[in-house]
Amino acid sequence: MIKIINTTNGTEEVQKEIEALLNRSQLEFGEVNRSVEDIITKVRDEKDKAIIEFTEKFDGVKLDSIEVTEQEIEDAYNSCDPELIAALEEAAENVREYHQKQLSNSWIQNDKKGIMLGQIYNPVEKVGIYVPGGTAPYPSTVLMNAVPAKVAGVSEIIMVTPPSKDGSVNKNILAAAKIAGVDRIFKAGGAQGIAALAFGTESVPKVYKIVGPGNIYVAIAKRIVYGYVDIDMIAGPSEILVLADETANPEYVAADMLSQAEHDTLASSILVTTSEELAYKVKEELAVQTASLSRKDIIEKSLADFGAIIIAKDMDEAISYTNEIAPEHLELIVKSPFEMISSIKNAGAIFLGAYSPEPLGDYFAGPNHTLPTSSTAKFYSPLGVDDFVKKSSLIFYDRERLEEKKDQIIKIAEAEGLTAHANSIKVRFK
Amino acid sequence: MIKIINTTNGTEEVQKEIEALLNRSQLEFGEVNRSVEDIITKVRDEKDKAIIEFTEKFDGVKLDSIEVTEQEIEDAYNSCDPELIAALEEAAENVREYHQKQLSNSWIQNDKKGIMLGQIYNPVEKVGIYVPGGTAPYPSTVLMNAVPAKVAGVSEIIMVTPPSKDGSVNKNILAAAKIAGVDRIFKAGGAQGIAALAFGTESVPKVYKIVGPGNIYVAIAKRIVYGYVDIDMIAGPSEILVLADETANPEYVAADMLSQAEHDTLASSILVTTSEELAYKVKEELAVQTASLSRKDIIEKSLADFGAIIIAKDMDEAISYTNEIAPEHLELIVKSPFEMISSIKNAGAIFLGAYSPEPLGDYFAGPNHTLPTSSTAKFYSPLGVDDFVKKSSLIFYDRERLEEKKDQIIKIAEAEGLTAHANSIKVRFK
Structure with missing residues (x-):
């Protein structure tokens, strides 16, 4: 059951709660680290042969060839639910349109005679995208990583993803890759997939930057190859913070908190509110709605371990907790959400008002769903076109x-x- | 002695040469890694006490207090060569002006009724700057790291730097910190300085991002704390590539190559040229000029180990080698340097024409001298205002x-x- 913390009883407990949240996802090294290092070294040295061995060991399938063929992609696309394809195509178009607004121009400063200074923008030439497989493959992940790279002008987008036991890749993933304009796809998951992108193999081209989410092996592998290639960020479990006043509908607030809680038992769903009445109503609603949801067990554990309802004494205090937590997703379900934008210093994405729930951003609106987690919104930005563009300074005297x-x-x-x-x-x- | 590689004898040797350059600065882990981990853990747990112990051990001075006082900064500034102060102030103004042009505005897309999407920009609130000490402290490093942070609107800039044996910090460094607007300065070098910034101590505030160059201990420490805080990049030894045609003055080309070679025995100075005559003249000039330079020994080793003169069969081939090497500093000493800009895909900074030598950019012109090394210009950019700004997406339906x-x-x-x-x-x- 989610806890309610009332700051009118002093702020000490809130501080402790916030610290617990901030400490949630420190990576553990040691054992896992060493086994990931071994996988990476072997792939670097033995290339395709190592990929095929690790895929047999970890994914339970012996592959003849690791590249996904044109035919496999066509077949997957044609066998998908046409309504899903239409929805993904519309989403991809929104993502494309939003990210096109992020493009910057090279510039030159010529206001002093005999001096020209500037910055030239060029896309990163080759980018790798990691897409997790497993029980719930996410086509939206493919769109959110590949479309911005495409918009930036990346000339080669290489995707790696673990195959199923029958050697195939999930059809929705392949369809999304076709929609997003991915150039080549390889069946290589986990640390071996990351190593293949970082060092290249006979089949897999070496890339200059690797993006995309993954499990702990993928996260550690990205950390190890960082510096040889660039990476996007080390993503932790998902979070939502709803900042709500007395005008908020408790049913909506609860539903949005649950949409994060279902991701992972480590996910964190927090309500910060100035209304004690709302706090108790949301707590009730959480219980009611959870009962009918398919991922009930995950949700209950996540809410109990990393959920919280914080009652703040006023909006200033509520905003200050929010900035300290620096949530990945921030919903402002308050009377005048736009007026609050300038007070928000640290957040991955800000959802304004009662009809901008977090899943709208996850799937459809256009802004990226790859966002900084675990307070890293204090220094990281959402994935965007800038991640796929690099600059050169220009100097002339x-x-x-x-x-x-x-x-x-x-x-x-x-x-x-x-x-x-x-x-x-x-x-x-x- | 520097080697000359003539590609008219086949391109194989050039490829090997380029590969050798690209492999120059792979970090070695193992022993050093573990001792850096130990230092970081101790500083995280024992804070100021650990800083004072490590400073005694590594810098040979037992400090009572690790913060540099206002008085120390004033005294340093007042005792500096006034001409140096004036030069640094003019340089800082150029850096400020150039980086101000990099500022972007938050934006909102409002072209669809009932939908608003956008991006909000906020500065990173607290930034740490590492400044090396040792025999040749670089005030220019302070300017190049602190001024862009200031321009971005960072509210707290914390500098750490190792003290001398007498417990003082180099006066030029302190003067540059005052000019650049650094907020607080602490005497903490090496891995212990990085750990203090990443985790905070009783004296040193925890920051969200750490920038600045350093030796192998600093580089490894930055890599270890990466993820807890953001870092700028893992910098390797410096490089210059001069791309020159038959119009280039061999004396200038040689002088510019030597200006990189003097940094470090691992530094790399390369000439790529379409003119065989120029190649041999530059080789002669290198020998002549080296003889009278104070850092002769470093230069000779650097040129012999990592220097090269590559004679390309035409300008297209020369440009293709350049993009493959992706140099930190690229000088275009050719007839029409501006026309070549669009062919250059990978370079940290591009210096145009005969009167834009690399030291102009190192010290004075305004663009940042913190640049991607070791081919990382394929995916990294010069340090800039963007490094100190983070974005939040905005979604309203x-x-x-x-x-x-x-x-x-x-x-x-x-x-x-x-x-x-x-x-x-x-x-x-x-």
């Missing part, structure tokens, strides 16, 4: 301008003891 | 728009087996 400033440059170079740096300026004006 | 799209959202949620997600939509339209 003409002879006159360099001559004008040569003494200052030489001064700093010499203060740092770097005489060859100073010489590179001097040699031009001997 | 009104009742009508959500009702219109509810079936599509429910369809995808149910395909993913997430019935509580579907329920969060359904509950609003019962």
Whole structure:
């Protein structure tokens, strides 16, 4: 059962509760770390052969070839529910449109005679996307990772995903990959999939950046290859924080909290409210709605372990808890949600008002559903076009301008003891 | 002595040379890794006490207090060479002006009735900057890391740097910190400095992001705390690639190559040219100029181990090697440098023409000197304002728009087996 914390009894308990939340998902190293290192080393050295061995061991299928064929993709797409295909296509279009607004232009600063400075934008050339398999494969994950890369202009998008026991890849995943414009797909899951992308094999091209969610093996593998390639982030379990006042409908609030709680027993669903009445009504609603949901057991554990209803003494206090928690998903179900935007400093995505529930963002509206978890919204951003674009600085001085400033440059170079740096300026004006 | 590779004898040798360069700076783990882990754990658990112990052990000074006082900063600033102060102030102003052009606005997309989507930008609230100490402390490093953070609107900039044996911090470093607007400075170097920033101590505030260069201990420590906090990048040894045609002055080319070679015996200086004549003249010039430089020994080893002059058969081939190497610093000393910009896909900073030598960018022009090394320009960007800003997505649908799209959202949620997600939509339209 979810706990209610009333801050009118002092804020100490709230602080403890928040700390417990923030400590939820520290990665454990040691054993797992070493076995992931072993997998990565073997794939780096033995390439496709190692992929095939690990796939037999972990996924229970011996593959002849690890690449998914054009025919497999066509067959999957054609055998999907046409209504699902239509919904995914509309969602992909929304994701495309939203991410196109994120594109920035290269620029040049030319306001000083004889000087031009700027920044040139280029897409990362090759990107890898990890898509989990297992019992509930998520086509939305494919869209949210591949479409922004496509919009950024990435020329090669490589997807890896674990095959089922019969050697196939889930048809919805393959259909989503076709819709999103993924270039090539390989059957390689877990740490072996990440290693294949990071180092390349005979079949799998080496990429420069790896994105996408995964289990603990995938997370640790991404951490290990980070630096050789770039990665998106280390994602933790999902979270929602609903910030609500007395105008909120408790039924909606409860339903939205449950939509996160069902993800994972480690997921966290929090209500912060200024209304004691709402707090108790939401608690009741949570129990009522949970009873009829298919993932009831996960939900009950998640709410008991990482759920909380916090009653704040006023909206300022409520906002301050919110910024401290820095939730992945923040719903503002209050009278004037837009007015609160400027008070929110740390959140992955902000859902405004009673008709913008979190699943709207997960699947459809357009903004990315890959969001910073576990308080990392204090320093990370949602996945976006910027993740697939890199910049080069541009510097031009003409002879006159360099001559004008040569003494200052030489001064700093010499203060740092770097005489060859100073010489590179001097040699031009001997 | 630097080697000359002529691709008219076949491209195999060039490929091998490039591979050797790309493999230059793989981090070695094992022993060092474990000792860095121990330092980090001790600082996390014992805080200031551990900092003071490690500082005594590694820097040879027992500190009473680890924070640098206002008085120490004032005294340092006032005792610096006034010409150096003036040069640093002008450089800081250039860095500020350039980085201000990188600021982006929060935006809202309002082209569909009843729907508003957008992105809100907020600065990272607290940032830590690591500044190396040792024999040649670099005030330019302070400017290049702190000024962009300041421009982004970071409210607390915390600097850590190792003290000298007498317990002081280099005066040029302190003066640069004052010029750049650093808020607080602590005497803590190496892995213990990084750990203090990542976890906080009684004296040092915990930050959300750590930037700045350092030795192998600092690099490994940053890698270990990555995920708890964000970091800028794992920097390797410095590189320059000069792309030159027959119009280039060999004296300038040689001087610029030497300015990188002096950094480190692992630094890499490469000339790629279409002119055989230039190649041989630059080789001569390198020998002549090296003889009179103070860091001669470092330069000779660096040129012999990681330097190369590559003669390409034409400019297309030369550009293709350049993009494959993805150098940190790229100088285009050619007839029409601006025309080549669109061919360059991977480079940290691009210096255009004969009067834009690399030290101009290191110290003065304004673009950041923290740049991606070791081919990571294939996926990383120069340090900039974006590194200190994070985004929150914004999602608003009104009742009508959500009702219109509810079936599509429910369809995808149910395909993913997430019935509580579907329920969060359904509950609003019962």
